[in-house]
Amino acid sequence: MKRKVALAQMDIQLGLPEANYQKTARAIKAAADHHADIIVLPEMWNTGYALNKLKDIADNNGQKTQQFLSKLALENKINIVGGSVAIRRGTSFYNTSYIYDQTGQLIGTYDKVHLFGLMDENQYLKAGVKESHFALAGIPSASFICYDLRFPEWVRTTARHGADILYFPAEWPSSRIKQWKIMLQSRAIENQAFVVAVNRVGTDLDNDFNGHSLVIDPLGNIISDAGEEERVSYAEVDLEKLAEVRGPIPVFKDRRPELYH
Numbered sequence: 001m002k003r004k005v006a007l008a009q010m011d012i013q014l015g016l017p018e019a020n021y022q023k024t025a026r027a028i029k030a031a032a033d034h035h036a037d038i039i040v041l042p043e044m045w046n047t048g049y050a051l052n053k054l055k056d057i058a059d060n061n062g063q064k065t066q067q068f069l070s071k072l073a074l075e076n077k078i079n080i081v082g083g084s085v086a087i088r089r090g091t092s093f094y095n096t097s098y099i100y101d102q103t104g105q106l107i108g109t110y111d112k113v114h115l116f117g118l119m120d121e122n123q124y125l126k127a128g129v130k131e132s133h134f135a136l137a138g139i140p141s142a143s144f145i146c147y148d149l150r151f152p153e154w155v156r157t158t159a160r161h162g163a164d165i166l167y168f169p170a171e172w173p174s175s176r177i178k179q180w181k182i183m184l185q186s187r188a189i190e191n192q193a194f195v196v197a198v199n200r201v202g203t204d205l206d207n208d209f210n211g212h213s214l215v216i217d218p219l220g221n222i223i224s225d226a227g228e229e230e231r232v233s234y235a236e237v238d239l240e241k242l243a244e245v246r247g248p249i250p251v252f253k254d255r256r257p258e259l260y261h
């Protein structure tokens with residue numbers, strides 16, 4: 001089984017949701033025109049890291065984003081891993097992913113679990129507490145957000161329930177892009193899964209972002225690197241490869257969880 005994935009490596013307008021919704025809609029339509037099965041968006045694509053403005057610009061209960069993604073998924077017959085958006089739920093703010101299938105049904109949500117102190121997320125946001133599991137385009141999958149990448153124990157905790165594709169939407173600064181690549185390759189190898197990771201480009205007040213959205217196979221080979229420009233990039237994942245990798249080296253079967261503390 002093969003699937004074409006589209007990676008929306010976008011610039012994000014800081015604190016300007018309207019402009020970002022419009023750009024995101026254009027990226028989703030472009031991916032559908034290229035006959036992609038799945039499109040993946042970056043982290044916090046509605047607001048960027050305008051954390052001190054969340055009271056005014058966060059999406060209330062994620063309602064606008066949910067209607068927007070559902071409509072675009074159905075109209076364009078495309079599956080959407082909705083990166084993440086800043087939302088308000090009750091009196092708190094979250095960094096939240098919504099995942100839609102191509103009929104416009106919400107099939108998964110995820111609140112970022114590890115908040116990134118260096119970007120002050122812990123001062124403004126509440127952390128999630130749950131794993132994300134969903135079957136998208138017929139593929140058991142899981143999603144994380146950016147800094148979650150630095151916690152292999154969390155990725156493993158999720159992946160051990162079965163995930164053929166691990167999604168990592170992000171706003172990962174250029175200064176640490178070497179670490180991004182190495183850790184994404186590691187998560188692919190150790191979990192014997194494809195990794196689809198979408199980073200933004202452009203700048204905000206504190207950071208510069210140079211893309212390098214990646215698709216990585218279960219052996220850690222980079223299948224596609226979107227480079228440093230704003231673009232929607234495409235790659236094909238061949239799920240047959242999973243059995244070839246998992247058969248001879250069955251790491252999930254060989255785990256010794258009784259020794260891990």
Ligand SMILES: O=C(O)CCC(=O)C(=O)O
Pocket residue numbers: 116119145146147148150171172173176
């Ligand atoms: O871990 C890093 O270096 C980057 C993390 C990050 O930028 C984020 O979680 O938003």
